[in-house]
Amino acid sequence: MHDSRQWTREALRIIEADFQRSADTHLIPLELPGLPGVELYFKDESSHPTGSLKHRLARSLFLYTLCNGWLRPGAPVIEASSGSTAISEAYFARLLGLPFIAVVPAGTAREKLAQIAFYGGQTHLVDDPTQIHAESLRLAAASGGHFMDQFTFAERATDWRANNNIAESIFQQMRHERFPEPSWLVSSPGTGGTLATLGRYVRYRQHPTRVLGADAERSVFFDSYVSGERNLTLDCGSRIEGIGRPRVEPSFMPQVLDAMCKVPDALSLAAMHYLAQRLGRRVGGSSGTNLIGALLVAQQMVRQGEQGSVVAILCDSGERYATSYYDNAWLTAQGYDLAPLIQRVAACAEQGQALDHQIPRAGDLR
Template sequence: MADDRDERAWAALAIGRLDAERGELGPTPLIPFPLPGQGVTLLFKDESAHPTGGLKHRSARALFRHAIACGRITEGGTVVEATGGNAAVAQAYMARLLGLPYVAVMPGKDDPAKARPVRELGGECRFVTPPLAIYDEARRVADDTGGCYLDQFAWAERALDWRGDDVAGELFAQVPDAAWVVVGAGTGATAASLGRYVRHRGLAARLAVVDPENSAYFPGWATGARDYATGMPSRIEGIGRPRMEPGFLPSLVDLMLPVPDAASVAGARAVRAATGLAVGGSTGANLWGALRLAARLMERGEEGTIVSLVADAGERHLRGVHDDGWAAGKGLDPAPYAAVIERFLAGGGWEEPAR
């Protein structure tokens, strides 16, 4: 019994530390994005203001909090995740806050640049090939260490709160009259929390989800096939999946907008030009979707506020979506989509290039 009491005491202390970290940060700020004309407003909630530079900071905190409350993470236990993106940095931050060992299993060959921010936070990175082997390897590491495999795709949707004390509550406290909220889907957790909050509060806001090429979310939503899969990876970091993940809840989504990958690149560059933030492609996809919605509202003579997210920002994106060489290497030409954005922001109509 003594050990059980000690474990519960540690859990309460650890969750208290996570809650205190959230309280110290306060709400992330809103950034206006200039639109032509009157009546339609576009705001970006800047999640890059988090200490680890992105939206995954919230998800990591929620995952740790939930896993501790469920008894999956225990005092001194190793935390393991299979991820190649920002989630590893955010989770390493939370692990350090709680004094826990952390291992990120990443796809591909050893990449010191990708591993550096995790290792600087005291975490360990292990690279494996083929890329899809990261999930089995993460489970193996967790089993070998007696630790917890976080498994964000299975747990984030359950962990991220939708009743008011996370991104949904913050966003609607700042913009209570939002007509549309535009986000991407990675694990599906952010979209699910926003959609649930809207229904919980009886709000008029509608939820739009942008989806990149090769992702299963848009065709799965359109066809109603919960097992839809493309088997192809997304070129846009942080959003899109080769299969319909369990955390994506189609019933909560009012509209899905497929976004060409080159449009995501053009959108990221447009956000940087307007705000100075070197955002990633997921934020670029958010902008493209938000502008399409804004154009639709304007064409109908409607008014309203559209809110989206700056999912993350950082210098590393200057070597990615903001670099012409990177785009060319991916076979992407953002110029036609940049022209669409420029024409619209100058007061012209919205006309997408032929594909």
């Protein structure tokens, strides 16, 4: 028992030291000439050491798991992930000298698999993306390891009141802006944990800020939000890596959200390309989803004569998708024609033209 306690204490010290070596992520303004009075910012989570928003989650999961006594020296850590969480968890596993196995859909971008391997992790590919959870449980039992289960523990591993909290960071960085208290925060759900943190924090701090969840096309989160049903399922995985789920995950907390929308995949990818053009660097598909959500709330604010700020999450770098979302041959093979949709996104941001009115939306976003 004493040796185990000593090992845990040293592991916690290592993770805390790593945290102290890292600066906060940037808040990047994006001008919207067509939507006067609304100032949009992107919280750039791609600048974490492992390149995505999931770095925060992985750190929180390791701290939570260590303090619960669930990890032990030499025992494998297993995670079900479409890539980004696995990359970040592989990083922390390597810090602690633990074997790491990522259970990922077979279609996961090759760049993500290479990054998992770079941090010393193994990948276990699953043809059916709806089975990664069950396969992770099987591997953990067979290896004597621990299944981290981000989809269950994301909402409870992060301290939504303070420590390692993306919401607190946003409000601190917004203090000297023209509209320091955002009218809206926008994020897309993967586990649902980030949305839970944002929604809980604004209530805890008594901010009037509203929270929008921007869901992917092949996902059940939006439908669950509308219907209240938590047993919805799909027989396919999301085409926007890192967000959208074929089942309602335990970390999805619809009660702390003010609105949701469901963004067609093609529009998410078009918005991703538009945002990459505006920023001068590649971003991931989920950032495109979030841009659409941000434009929808910005349009509503303009219609209602409201001025204010909107903060959306830039989840990860687009370099991970060089052979998929940024490859013209891949896009053509998938049946995507993004050019007219990119023009539509540009017309909304720069000229104030309405986005597709058929994008499903619910709650305070109408």
